[in-house]
Amino acid sequence: MKVRATQAIMECLLEQEVDTVFGYPGGTILNLYDELYNYQDRIHHILTAHEQGAAHAADGYARSTGKVGVCFATSGPGATNLVTGIATAYMDSSPIVFITCNVTEQTLGKDAFQEVDITGIAMPITKATYLVRDAQTIPDVMRQAFAVAATGRPGPVLIDFLKNVTFPSVEIDYEFVPWSRNRSCSSIQSLATSHELKAPEPNKGDIETLVEMIAQSKRPLLICGGGVVRGRAHRQFREFAEKLDAPVAITVMGGGGFPGGHPLTTGMIGMHGSQASNVACNECDLLIAVGCRFSDRVALQPETFASQAKVVQIDIDRSEIDKNVLTDHHIIGSARRVLEMLNAKLPQYSHPEWKEQVLPLRVPSVAETGDKLTPKQVLETIRRLAPQDTIVATDVGQHQMWSIQHFHFDYPGQLLTSGGFGTMGFGLGAAIGAKLGNPDKVVVHTTGDGCFRMNCHELATVEHYHLPIITVVFNNGTLGMVRQWQNLIYHQRYSETTLDRGPDFVKLAEAYGLKGFRVTSMAEMEAAFQEALTAGRGCVIDCRLDMDEMVRPMVAGGAHITDFLLK
Incomplete structure (x- = not known):
């Protein structure tokens, strides 16, 4: 018609x-x-x-x-x-x-x-x-x-x-x-x-080859990448990991592809990866990366990356194979389909000695003392008080790494973060989209004072559509990640990173018709977040942190994955 x-x-x-x-x-x-x-x-x-x-x-x-x-x-x-x-x-x-x-x-x-x-x-x-x-x-x-x-x-x-x-x-x-x-x-x-829309069917011979490689491995390590999340292959990946009884390192984009609190999880891998993940990568004899493109934040030094291991890459995009890290074997196909085929062929494995070597390296919880509010205190308060299925949208920088380190993401779409492009200003818009798509879930937006200046005008959108998004500002008065590099690598030459200027984020929230809080202690943080959860409208919590708080661990770009500047 x-x-x-x-x-x-x-x-x-x-x-x-x-x-x-x-x-x-x-x-x-x-x-x-x-x-x-x-x-x-x-x-x-x-x-x-x-x-x-x-x-x-x-x-x-x-x-x-x-x-x-x-x-x-x-x-x-x-x-x-x-x-x-x-x-x-x-x-x-x-x-x-x-x-x-x-x-x-x-x-x-x-x-x-x-x-x-x-x-x-x-x-x-x-x-x-x-x-x-x-x-x-x-x-x-x-x-x-x-x-x-x-x-x-x-x-x-x-x-x-x-x-x-x-x-x-x-x-x-x-x-x-x-x-x-x-x-x-x-x-x-x-x-x-013309095959532009079809995910390629995995080659059965390639599947068999990997099954044989797994059978010969004594120290396997899995990497959960963004492809697991995008492909909603989290259930198949979990079955795969548990059948292999292998430690699992998670990329920034892989958050939610494998439960963050699972006993096999070693945490983030790469520049700010845990000691357990990075050491396991260096000492494993078989590395299986699922939906991971080996970016320069993961494979910081490609020529020495997983040098003792046979490297296997599973990816839907053929152009990603051997682009950054040369592989010993690869399988082209969607993460879900490849894992389904592997799971159908794998017996149950057990690697107690290898796990005992790696898993104790996970950073233990250390009690913090002193009067200053710390990023860990802020995030542990949120994690303790918010529902377990809370969606977290981050901006980019120190708060992003802290959020990924301290939250346990359990399902795809629970962590929203700009991993590849590193976009300051991404978080509040992403939180708005997430809340509209998931009206029954709590949505928390974590940001830094530098990032928040780039997107705070979207508080008008939060207020107009009555979206109860909780924005938590890690306010350390600086471009924190850049300052951290200046501190460790540029001989403390702090060129144009100090943010000694407005606005007052509490007054800004109030100007948009939202509730604002300023917190300087864990007790104040707990009270503010508890009130924000029940406020029924958007809230901004301005957390005052020390300017020289750092993200730990850290490996410099281009360095070997276990050459930690900070532990």
Whole structure:
């Protein structure tokens, strides 16, 4: 039947079972927003304070729910304000469809007002980009975009509609195709035929080879990477680890892929990895990395990484194999499917001597003395008082590492953090998306005073939509991680890292109509967090910490994984 082009866009969103969209309107996308007005009872639009906040919110929604996030923005600066959010999603394989509108065909390429080649800009940081010049292609483009974003290795996709395509007078032929039947559409089938949408079926011979390698190993170590989380393969990974009876190191992006409190967990691996994880990596005879790309924060010195081990990489993306660390064996396929095939063939193993060598190295809980509030006290208070399934969204820096070290993440989507791109300002937007996608769960946003300045305007969004998000600011008056490097590596030359300036975060919270607390002791922290849990509205807790608190352990970039600067 004939429908308006903009109506077809909305119907395609409903096809994909989209009920929440994050965005910010502007001139070129007004036709789309005018159509959205007709769908406000079926598609809930969240107006953020800034397009970057909308991008991070769509990202947090996607990561925490496992669905595809959706984000709208207008042309020019609206579209370019998405770029950091797009790159963040791309580096961490988060499925989002970004929808922008551009100038008309008649003015395209003539430096029209707010014109920018956003498809060209976004091409290196997306799985695909589409510039829609012909309205008749809208259904195919929309269906392809969602399929590409969600399948294989997930990631962001951008669709840019020329404004004339969205004119109210433009009509196209359209038939509603429910999501359950989307895969049978000709456009999707053509993509699938070219293997762009299919996760490769693991090679049975490769599975058998790894089964034999496991049988010969005396000191196996597993790495739980982001692919376990993205692929929702946590149950299969846990079965695999328990069958191998092997220690498990967890990457930053792997948080929630394996229970943080499990007896086999050795903690984080890499630059700020635990002594147990890093030593186990150095001394194991078989290293099996699942959904891990061996970034420079994990394999700090690739040529010596796991030098005593046979290295096995399991990944859905063939381009990641041997990119950073040369492997002795690899298996291409989704984490879930590979693990299912391995679990079906593995007997029960036992490695008591190896575990006894590694597991005692996990850092024990040390009682802290003195009057100063410490990061550990803050996080242990949150962990003790908050429900076990609380979602934690972090920004980037010291507080991020402390949060990952001290929380036990038990399921995919419980930890939301920018691991690959390291985006300061990610956390509050991500927390907004997570709360909207998981209204029954407590959402805590941990941030530093430097990071919070980059996204605090989204407190307006928190207040307007009545989101009871608890923001905990690790306020040490400095760009803490950068200062830590300056302290340890740059001979205490503190160049432009001291944040001796406003705002007063308690007054800022109150200015946005939220509750603010300032805490300087563990008792004050406990009281503030307890009140925040029952406040029924957004709260900001300003935790005053010592400027020279450091993240421990630490290995310098490019150093051997057991060459600790700090323990």
